[in-house]
Amino acid sequence: MSIIQLIKKNYRKSRLKRWNRLYDQSHVTRVENGLKVLASQGRTLSPQDSKKAEEYAKTVLGSIDFAPWLKLYTAYRGEFLEGWIPDNYLGRVVCPAVNGNLRSLGQYKTLSKKILQTESLPDLAYFIKGSWITIAGNPSSKEEVRSICFDQYPYVFLKKDFSFQGNGVIKLDPTGFATFDFSNAGDFVIQAPIFQHPLLEEFSPGAVATLRITTVKPPGQLAKNRLCALRIGRKGMEYIYTKDCIRVPIWPEDGRLFPNATSADWTIMEKHPDTGAHFAGKSIPSFHQAVRLCENLHDRVPHFQLIGWDATIDTHGEVKLMEWNTDEPGIVFSEPTTGPHFKGLGWEELWKNATNLSR
Structure with missing residues (x-):
């Protein structure tokens, strides 16, 4: 290798490190704040589990940069589990690898119906x-x-x-x-406006609750639902803002709500703070129809291996699709509760061929 080639290589490596550091900065801040809130609720991270998270990040995921989210997942869950996908690993490694250069397509709201060809979009x-x-x-x-x-x-x-x-x-x-x-x-x-099912109105008065269904379609296989969650609003909200909403994990097998919901700052709650509605013992209406719709739609666009679908259920029990996310679907409030959701896909190996990961 010539001196010029070496200089170029080192420059690219240095630039990549800076980009990764900037990308991870917001993640680190969110994790630090989340750990403080969880600790105030009695969910702390032991030194032993912290070490497990760091070792797993380095040896399995290729970098200690991915340890922070593993630590937060562990603090919430009370134990470390192998197979978790850190949020910054999803964004830095997984999504570029499995969704490629078309990742931003889902952001073109004016093209969604033309591409998906579904009457479920209003x-x-x-x-x-x-x-x-x-x-x-x-x-x-x-x-x-x-x-x-x-x-x-x-x-x-x-x-x-x-x-x-x-x-x-x-x-x-x-x-x-x-x-x-x-x-x-x-x-x-x-x-068009969507008038939601009474059960969803109980949890999200005034703002249409968002049923997030995350499907994965490995090469040559049919799409399958891997992760589900419900995003609900507070009184006075006209629509769901991610930064202010409440997340309720959902068991992806049958649509049962997780007994606890989590606010954006990681405050854990057993009931809606405004309506008093409890989450335990409730299930999403028309859940299997919603899953089937999202899986079938994903099979029409095999260009993407990972898609997050935002749907809801109307007053008649019909499934309505609001939008789709082909870029970087959120996973952080579901991974530590009903996850790991992506085991067996080989995603922990993707970093070895990633061009945007400094090692």
Whole structure:
């Protein structure tokens, strides 16, 4: 190797280390804060388990950088379990490897129905590059779209491309629609409102609860549900914001709710803080239909091995799909409770061929 080649190699390695350090920074902060909150609730990490997490991260996952999430999972669970996937390992290693260069596709809300070809998405119309488009793909007008929306519904939701975690979502009634400046909103989809099942309304009053179903489709195999969770809101919320919502893990085999929910800061609760509804002993209605829908849709897009589907159940027990995540589906509130969810997939080996992991 020439001196110039060596310099270039060392420069790339140094740049990669800086990128990884920046990527991990928010993860480390979240873990540190989470461990403090868990400790205040009596869930602490022993020195022995801390050492196990560090050793597993180094020897199995390729870097001690992945130990923090393993430590938090262990503190929550009360024991260390092999097979857990740390959140930063998922983002740094797994998702780039299994979903590749098309990872951002799910963020194009205006393309979801065209790609998935499902009536479960409540799309009503699109606004793309200054043009109104019907769901059939025909040119339209603001007045026609207004009629499509409000001849049927009291209000609708505008979702911008690249919106996520509740950001970039706007609720519009007829007056709001008439005065809204659509020309500065970018590309977006307008979706019909979903009126949720009474059980979900009990847990998420006012904001439609999100049933997250995470499916995995290994090469040459059918997609399978691996992880499920329910994201619910607080009183006064019109829609779910990830940073403020409550997470209830779900047993992926049968749709039973985990007896405890967790807030974004890792406060553990047995009942909804506003409604008093208990989580234990409850199951998601139409759960198997929802799983079947997501698995079937995943089989239509084998370009991705990992997809997070955001669905809900309406008042008639019908499954409604709100969006899909092909980038980096969240796992941290389910892995320590109902997980590990991804054992047997060989993901712990992916780091050995990763180009974005400094070793």
